[in-house]
Amino acid sequence: MDLRKIYQQRCPAQGTFTSKVKGILSTEKYTDEELNITSPGQYRRLWDTQDLIVYGEEGFMIMTNIVITANQHQGICSSNNFKCTTNADCIKGTPDQSFDGILTGYCNTTGKCTVSAWCPTEEDILPLNGSIPLLRDTINFTALLKTSVEFPSCEDMILPGITHRQRYRRRNILNNFTLDYLKNCRYHPVHHPFCPIFILGDVVKWSGQDYDNVAITGGIFSIVVAWNCDFDWGLTIDDCLPMYKFMRLDAMESNEENLSPGFNWRSAVYFEGNRRTLTKYYGIYFVVKILGEGRKFDFLNLILTTGASIGLFSIAPLFCDCLFDLFCCLKSFKTCSPRFSSSFKKEIRYQDLLIAPLLKENPLEQNSFLEVPEIEELGKLTSGTGT
Secondary structure, eight states: OOTHHHHEEEEEOEEEEEEEEEOEEEOTTOOHHHHOSSSGGGGOSEEEHHHHEEEOSSEEEEEEEEEEEEEEEEEEEEEEEEEOSSGGGSOTTSBOTTSSEEEEEEEOTTSEEEEEEEESOOOOOOGGGGSSOTTGGGGGOEEEEEEEEEOGGGOOOOBTTBOHHHHTEEESSOTTOOHHHHHHOOOBTTTBTTOOEEEHHHHHHHTTOOHHHHHHHOEEEEEEEEEEEEOOTTOOGGGOOOEEEEEEOSOOOHHHHHHSOSOEEEEEEEETTTEEEEEEEEEEEEEEEEEEEEEEEOHHHHHHHHHHHHHHHHHHHHHHHHHHHHHHHHHTSTTTGGGSOTTOOHHHHTHHHHHHHHHHHSOOOTTOOOOHHHHHHHHHHHHHHTO
16 A cells, blocks of 8 residues: 555656667668569668658657669559459459559450559569568667656745756756766666667567567557656655656557558659659657656645545444345345354344443443353343333
8 A cells, every 4th residue: 555645746747758769771781682572772772860760749760671662653554453354343443452553444464454553563572572671780770768757736835046847857868977878878677777778679679579570560669758756755856767668559469460560651752754762661660658747745635635534434334334234134045044154143233232231230340251142132131121
């Protein structure tokens, strides 16, 4: 039981964050045979954070695998997914099944409908035969998370030289950090539990997942920055320290992953002459959440809690009487009677009321004890005397 809830006020944490990801990798080492994909030259190059990172309001995304469809142009070509046997199977003016284009009403010699689309249409085939992610080295990329948190409900009187915001506002970059430490530290739950720089592969590992498997088709993970702070007993905002938790958010059941695996999105780069390059990105979306609360002594909360407790104790005897009467009623039923001992009788509950009148006439010794039959006999005597 946490007794602090009796006398402390809860102050929900309000916070914000910024993130910065660093890293670089090369895919120039892969041969055409290893890539086993159309236009393998498009996949061999250097990749840095400007190519691979997308920042958002709730976190950031890092690309881990790609499918490139280069030099597309608008025209008539074969659909990759819409099979047919006759022209009647290709209903003119309707989208094909994968929404690559609009059906023209013709079935070509390859047994597929022709479409008006960006040609050639996308072939959704992963490089390296889908056995490993092309951008696997993103496992070593690092993310700096800078968070700020405040507890406005815990604002106290203004002290000399200290404002509300300064007293109840905190960053996860602690005051005792040095520039050298911040450049070289990497978060570890035991050795560096307050370092704000995270290796992305470690975040996935601490979520109970394997980075190589996740990076093939992507996934969604959360980084929770928890601030649970106590401002009593001489503790200040400087004693408020963050805790980090990691978990995977998207579905991990095999059936759901087979139906719609991972996390992906598409983007296109346009060129002159009605041309473009379409890229399908698979990646990991890291959602950053700031949770927690502050606690401090509040006299009003203490009074309300104490008053409620006193009120609860005052109705306790009434509740016990009702419960006892219910059990006595249940004992009258044959199915329930074996559950009760032979000494469980209604007279037990009221033995003090039955004995009290007789004690005035025949005082007993202080340590005397009456058995149940004697109590029943006393009950008969008191009912006979009209008490």
